Amino acid sequence: MERTILRATLLFLFCASLFQINCSSDNVKNNKVFVIATYDDVKDWDPATAFSLEIFPMSNMYEPLLWYDAGVKPGRFVPALATSYSKSEDGLVWVFNLRKNVFFHDGSKFDAEVVKFVVERNKKLNGGASYIWSSVSKIIINSPHQITFTLSSPVPFDKIVSSQYGAWMYSPLIDSISKDSLNYGFGSGTGPYQLKKWARNKYILLDKFDKYWGGWNKRDHYNSVLIQIATESSTRFQMIKNGIADYAVLIPNQLIETLENSSEVSVSYHPSWVNEFYLLNTKKYPTNNLWFRRAIASSMDRSVLSNYIYKNTAVESKGLIPQSIPLFVAPDSLIEFSLDIAKNYLNKSGLDLTSLKTDLSYVSTYEQYRLTAFLLLDNLKKIGIDLDLRPGLWSTNWDKAKNLDTAPNIISMAWWPTVSSPSDWLFALYNSQENPLFNLSYYSNSVVDSLTRKAWELETTEPKVAQDLYKEIQNILIDDCVVIPAVDVNVSSVRKKKISGLKSNPAYSTIFVYDLSRN
């Protein structure tokens, strides 16, 4: 008997001690530190090749020649390390005037030599997004603060230098650092914050760079940025809920919903440059039949997607590219939802209607894809088509899709650009590819290929013509029914209410702490 009582008491005390520490440790978080809760760590500290989540620290440590502000309409370029620029009539020669009295975190000076060094080094390394520099054929240094680029084709070079990947200007001292130390955390940029400490898979600490050319008296700035790595979404959620984090990345919808009535946390949705769509395999039966493809396209109910499945996390697509992309233009029409018309198309297809089967591959970890797949299955069933669902991880799905034998008829896709132009989608997804990389519809149309090239090269000199060409290309793709557009994704911003200065800019998937102020 005594033993039981003893046990019970111990158990009780044990439980009590746990609940005492309900809210997380109330460490003195100096409120000059801006805390970001993110889901994964930096994998590559080299600003030339980094291509993923590195954007968070790097966008605060480095600067490009120009920023692109897509948060205003129409979008515009903002001088960063280049104060002004001009281009020749034919768009092949670009001259940039560089900002004076700018220093890197390690003390070296920023000038034209540095720019040349960076571009050449990026091209040589050929990793990450370095292909954006492929059109550069000659670099001439006119003076310490003026540099001329000669291009092999008249591509919109200002867009290229404002990319969120592969366009950072970094200190030439990077060469004296061994490759290993790049793995241990290295960073020397011109940006407002510098790398203070990196604890792998734990956190990244950035401190303010006193000598930043922009100065520190624009507002009540944050002195440090702490990027906390918490792989579990619920931990990030708790961090923002308990006030430890100021900003949280990738919080699942079921948790966001509980923040709706919070007094400290605000949730808002902003347009991004990510869209989701479904590619139709033009080389595999039965989707190799044009009318069959059109029948499937007519069975996709986009209004259900935006009203019920995505709600405010996305809006209906109006074209093959997100509406917020510069030079966006809608095609003449998208195929609208109508099951009657779909049945019509089926009859026109000439296929044997008694046992029509097709399959759809989607990313299993993404709930919205799953619900869309269910919706499509139901609608296709109503017109007599059997849809086989093939959920899987992206790497497996992608791998299977690249081989015609194992490829699905329909595949879910999401795309976001490296360069802010409609051509980014067109080159990667719809231009002819011998061995498809992302052209998973196996579509090959030389007209589309040449029009895309033409439009891309006319963007700077004749944007209106380029835009018309983009419209024409989309019309062709819709007519050939290569793709079913779904939604333009919104990015959710989950942050403390008392932060001000947060602006929406879909061109960069990050947050610029320098622009924020505490209340």
Next chain:
Amino acid sequence: MGLIMLFVTSITFFIVRLLPGDPVFLLVGDHPTEEQIEKAKNDFGLNEPIYKQYMVFLQKTIMLDLGVSLRTKQPVLTELSKRFSATFELVFFSMIIALLFGFPMGLVSALNQNKRLDYFFRGFGYLGLSIPVFWLGMILQIIFFGILYWLPLQGRYSGIVLQDSPIVYNSGFILIDSFFSGEWGSFTDALRHIILPAFAMAFGVLGIVFRTTRSATIDIMSAPFFRTFKFYGIKNSEIIKKSGYKNTLIPVSTVVGLSFGLMLGGTFLVESIFDWPGVGQFSVLSILTRDFPAIVGVTILYSFVYVIINFFIDMLYIIVDPRIRD
């Protein structure tokens, strides 16, 4: 012993290459170019003929070089050792809970055979055996996180707490490390994280421990020495408390050993639900992403563990049951 391991590992090596899908796409980022893909393939020797890959694999394995995980880019050996301690900690804790509750329940049940308490406990035992562990885990999450907000939803620790309190010892077992470092913040944090997953896992084993204890105790109660004691007027519970329970140790420890082995092999459901960074979750993700080195590494680990546990059980039999020794 070694033969079994070789057999299992080699079969895995070849079977894994039957899985549809090419793991090279794990290595390159989201938007790679053709050259980057070819380069990755060559770097990892995926272009070599299969028998060559096998030879290289055998050589490296003997030297304990299990290669690098294609998915996480970390050496497989490091990953496995980190994760093994996580899984082991979880299983160990679950075992403690299962014993703490199952053993006394079994004794009490046997002593009160066919009375209401017995039926109640037996029902509980049935439940333990039948309950799907991932369902139990999710229900616990709904109750203790969703509704009550008492315990964390997932994970082994809140990364931020660990950073503030440096831990001196480094056994890989956070509970032990933080306990001996005197870091109460980390200790309670880790404890709060381990409770739900451990309980979810323990429930099933609890059922088995309970039953074994109960039936072993019942068996003892019909043994001659027992009846002798009863004849002298000593109560059932007294006899059990004094010496009877010792005889239950053999079957119970067998069951514990086997369950331990089974649990180690079957943690992936709990680990997925609770995002516990253990071997189970790692092995499933490796299979799903065709991460060859990781899959083979995991198989080696599991067969090794299986062999060790069998060995220990055999040893245990010899130690505990003097009759076998003769």
Next chain:
Amino acid sequence: MIKVVKSFFSKRLSSTASLFLVGLFCFSVFIPFISPYSQDIYGSVHFEIAGQPPSFSHWFGTDTAGRDMFTITIRAAFYSLKIAVGVVFFSVLVGVPIGMFSGVSNKRTDEVIMRITDGFLAFPPMILPIAITAILGPSLNNVIIGISVSWFPWYVRIARSQSLVISSLDYVSISKSMGASKYHIIKTHVLPNSLTPIFTQASIDAGYAILTAAGLSFIGLGAQHPEVEWGLLVTQSRAQFLNHWWVVFFPGLFMCLTVVCFNIIGDEFRNNETVEK
């Protein structure tokens, strides 16, 4: 054996359990004809009524795609029971003959067969089913194959030990020395007397098969939509389960109850087994 079945039904607990299983099975067969939401079983979705808690019109609520939880939970019983029976059937069909043969054969053959069986058993519990379903492709039928392949060795073992025990009995040795063939021995002596332990294991395994299949669905290697299976339903609820407890609760509850029933039945067989000894 007949005695066992008789005593079986005289006990209240095991007869309730059997009744529950049979009832559930029949219900699951007929539900497509009775329920107003029967189309949901075949993949019909209604997003306008998605995520509703239990109510009079939807007893178990609706899931995130608007399907009626009651209808699909009951229907899932059909598939889960199919898996249970399928797995046990194949495991027994393949494992028992091998085991019995092994038990009555000479030492050499026995050794070889047992070594191979041990090799199979050396794999950690879920690895083989996962590997097989990953290779063959996820579907209910492949789940049955995958689990059977990894479980039949257990039956080899049980059947073998039974046949060893029995074939060493006096009257059987006499039979052997009189020239009876292996087949005859198995048929007349071993088989009838091993039924009970095999049935015990089979009933318990039926329950575990359901749990294992659910685990496979959880990873995505089991049943696929629009098939309904309890494990699959629980998995599908994950994105919103904190706000929609009913989508998790009911399928799991039924899974639990079904497995409990199988365990109760298995226990009953086991009790009779001990009695027989």
